[in-house]
Amino acid sequence: MNLQRIMALVKMELKKLIREPAYLFLMLLFPAVLTLAFGIAFGDPALGMDFSVLTPGLISYACIFIIMTVAMSFTEQREQGLLKRINVTPMTSGEFIGSHMISNMFIAILQVVIVLVMALFFGFRPLSDVVGFILAFLIIALFSLCSVGLGLITATIAKSAGAATGISFIFILPQMFFGTFIPITDTTRIIAMFLPSYYVVDALASIFGGAPLTSENLLIDFGVISIVSVAIIIIGIQLFKKYGNK
Amino acid sequence: MSSKSNIKDKPQKPEDIFDPNNNSAIIIKDLVKQFEDVTAVNGLNLEIKKGELFGLLGPNGAGKTTTINVLCGLLKPTKGTAIVGGYDVRKNLKKVKELIGVCPQEPAVFKFLNARENIELFGNLHAMPKKKIKERTDKLLELLDLTEASKRKTKGYSGGMRRKLNMIIALISDPEIAFLDEPTVGMDPRVRRSTWEFIGSLKNQNKTVILTTHYIEEAEALSDRVGIIDYGELIALGSPKELMEKYESKNLEEVFMKITGRRIVEGI
Numbered sequence: 224m225n226l227q228r229i230m231a232l233v234k235m236e237l238k239k240l241i242r243e244p245a246y247l248f249l250m251l252l253f254p255a256v257l258t259l260a261f262g263i264a265f266g267d268p269a270l271g272m273d274f275s276v277l278t279p280g281l282i283s284y285a286c287i288f289i290i291m292t293v294a295m296s297f298t299e300q301r302e303q304g305l306l307k308r309i310n311v312t313p314m315t316s317g318e319f320i321g322s323h324m325i326s327n328m329f330i331a332i333l334q335v336v337i338v339l340v341m342a343l344f345f346g347f348r349p350l351s352d353v354v355g356f357i358l359a360f361l362i363i364a365l366f367s368l369c370s371v372g373l374g375l376i377t378a379t380i381a382k383s384a385g386a387a388t389g390i391s392f393i394f395i396l397p398q399m400f401f402g403t404f405i406p407i408t409d410t411t412r413i414i415a416m417f418l419p420s421y422y423v424v425d426a427l428a429s430i431f432g433g434a435p436l437t438s439e440n441l442l443i444d445f446g447v448i449s450i451v452s453v454a455i456i457i458i459g460i461q462l463f464k465k466y467g468n469k
Numbered sequence: 470m471s472s473k474s475n476i477k478d479k480p481q482k483p484e485d486i487f488d489p490n491n492n493s494a495i496i497i498k499d500l501v502k503q504f505e506d507v508t509a510v511n512g513l514n515l516e517i518k519k520g521e522l523f524g525l526l527g528p529n530g531a532g533k534t535t536t537i538n539v540l541c542g543l544l545k546p547t548k549g550t551a552i553v554g555g556y557d558v559r560k561n562l563k564k565v566k567e568l569i570g571v572c573p574q575e576p577a578v579f580k581f582l583n584a585r586e587n588i589e590l591f592g593n594l595h596a597m598p599k600k601k602i603k604e605r606t607d608k609l610l611e612l613l614d615l616t617e618a619s620k621r622k623t624k625g626y627s628g629g630m631r632r633k634l635n636m637i638i639a640l641i642s643d644p645e646i647a648f649l650d651e652p653t654v655g656m657d658p659r660v661r662r663s664t665w666e667f668i669g670s671l672k673n674q675n676k677t678v679i680l681t682t683h684y685i686e687e688a689e690a691l692s693d694r695v696g697i698i699d700y701g702e703l704i705a706l707g708s709p710k711e712l713m714e715k716y717e718s719k720n721l722e723e724v725f726m727k728i729t730g731r732r733i734v735e736g737i
């Protein structure tokens with residue numbers, strides 16, 4: 224592992240985030256605008272959807288879109304010959320994937336900060352302490368790995384950057400509808416139980432709701448998120464290495 | 470460096486090219502690369518000496534790019550061996566990657582970065598010291614007349630500018646062995662000449678350069694030796710002068726013509 228190589232790619236990815244409108248919109252403006260829209264539309268607790276319910280959903284919603292940007296980024300770089308170009312330098316594939324994990328964790332944490340700050344503005348008052356917040360960030364960092372993994376799987380299937388955008392919705396839509404801020408019924412809960420976003424939202428809701436951090440429920444959430452995220456990123460890396468890096 | 474005996478019409482046998490003194494930058498033995506229905510490289514045998522500027526000349530589709538891609542590890546050989554800088558590309562690719570610089574046929578640069586950022590990124594990927602990256606970036610930008618444009622994002626670059634940057638990125642790490650795959654295609658004649666001068670200057674630094682081209686003048690002007698390939702096979706090998714003498718031709722185009730009955734660049 225060479226830190227210079229990893230940080231050089233992280234820096235490149237973050238420059239892309241700021242300079243490429245598509246990435247800037249999907250990663251930073253979209254969560255901000257969404258929070259704003261919900262703030263204006265549902266800000267009134269009388270509607271029964273106040274920010275203590277919305278915030279965990281908005282946070283994981285933003286993180287789910289990392290699937291799309293990762294898929295776009297890899298297919299674009301493949302189309303433009305940049306993956307090959309990186310491949311003839313001494314950079315190892317571990318360093319390469321590592322740099323993408325780091326940059327997307329960073330982006331996910333940035334998204335949490337954006338949503339949280341705006342939600343605070345709209346009257347959201349989380350009941351968690353500092354340790355709770357650290358745990359929330361940790362959960363989102365883990366969840367971003369899951370999104371990176373699904374993004375890699377999408378980039379493996381997709382032939383072009385355009386196709387990647389469409390195909391990524393296979394992974395985005397179910398997590399959006401059944402796992403985030405759309406209220407879950409007993410029927411949809413069964414579907415949701417298979418989606419990592421459900422556990423992220425559940426965990427964040429418990430943390431922000433002031434539940435003890437050692438509660439069994441939270442431990443289960445954390446366990447599921449860790450296992451699923453690690454499994455998916457490993458599958459994504461293996462698939463992409465084998466079939467996607469051509 | 471190269472004697473008359475190096476001129477061969479037929480593919481050489483491996484024992485002809487085995488190099489006990491380790492003077493070779495590259496040794497290719499019986500190399501075959503097959504895609505589903507195409508044999509892109511068909512039993513290639515070739516040795517390239519350290520410090521040599523070697524021109525790989527042949528028509529479009531001859532197998533030049535495929536050969537380069539095998540040598541830099543992007544493609545696995547179907548059969549045969551490729552040794553780069555003393556390391557087998559199948560067994561020791563990591564070592565090979567530390568020695569080489571590759572200028573791909575299609576320019577590959579990050580659009581949202583400017584030229585300097587692109588170059589420095591790849592300097593970092595080679596884990597070069599920051600100071601050396603900066604020095605070499607300045608020098609190469611100056612040599613290829615790209616300093617002024619280097620602060621602009623490459624999105625707005627002309628084809629020629631993008632090609633120059635493509636080559637600088639390949640050379641940032643000051644590689645022992647450089648693969649330049651048709652580096653001057655699409656450059657205007659003036660820029661092409663200055664790029665030739667630059668490529669020629671690499672020879673004075675005792676670097677090994679493998680230059681693929683389908684421009685006859687380019688191969689003639691720059692190469693110590695040329696290998697002419699056609700349908701994945703080496704059909705002639707020697708210095709441009711030797712080849713022209715042997716085939717009683719006034720240029721390499723005629724040499725190719727006499728061997729194959731075709732022209733290198735069609736439609737002229």
Ligand SMILES: Nc1ncnc2c1ncn2[C@@H]1O[C@H](COP(=O)(O)OP(=O)(O)O)[C@@H](O)[C@H]1O
Nearest residue numbers: 504505507509528529530531532533534535536
């Ligand atoms: N990835 C590939 N899949 C299938 N055929 C290929 C591939 N790459 C190259 N070829 C074929 O191999 C032959 C040699 O191509 P190439 O090495 O690019 O030639 P050159 O660089 O000399 O123009 C051509 O017939 C080309 O169509």
Ligand SMILES: [Mg+2]
Nearest residue numbers: 533534535574
């Ligand atoms: Mg080619």
